Amino acid sequence: QVQLVESGGGLVQSGGSLRLSCAASGRTISTRPMGWFRQPPEKERELVAGLSWSDGSTYYADSVKGRFTISRDNAKNTVILQMNSLKAEDTAVYYCAAGSRFAGAAFTRVDYWGKGTLVTVSS
Numbered sequence: 001q002v003q004l005v006e007s008g009g010g011l012v013q014s015g016g017s018l019r020l021s022c023a024a025s026g027r028t029i030s031t032r033p034m035g036w037f038r039q040p041p042e043k044e045r046e047l048v049a050g051l052s053w054s055d056g057s058t059y060y061a062d063s064v065k066g067r068f069t070i071s072r073d074n075a076k077n078t079v080i081l082q083m084n085s086l087k088a089e090d091t092a093v094y095y096c097a098a099g100s101r102f103a104g105a106a107f108t109r110v111d112y113w114g115k116g117t118l119v120t121v122s123s
Helices: none
Strands: 002-007 010-013 018-026 034-039 046-051 058-060 068-073 078-083 092-099 110-113 117-122
Touching: 002 092, 002 110, 018 034, 018 092, 018 117, 034 068, 034 078, 046 068, 046 092, 058 068
Parallel strands: 010 117
Antiparallel strands: 002 018, 018 078, 034 046, 034 092, 046 058, 068 078, 092 110, 092 117
């Protein structure tokens, strides 16, 4: 089992930055792709950033490319999402996720979810 706990959400003005952290406990995440999904109000959940377990390859949704950066520290079992130049449309609950073992950065199957952290961007 893997437990994921997000932190760092909050209210920020348009153009601002936030840094989300995901602390993993339980089994190691070193062989799993890690990512951040988000779910805006009344919309479906989507993968916005993913990071492979092996070669450092990344995936970013078109809507966040150039503004968001995902990174991981396997030794500390943490995953970070740095969000810059935030827009009102980034408002959502952000979920940390661990994909199936050995899957790629753009993973769709999620084995473990965090409970989410709310990001609100005011325009």
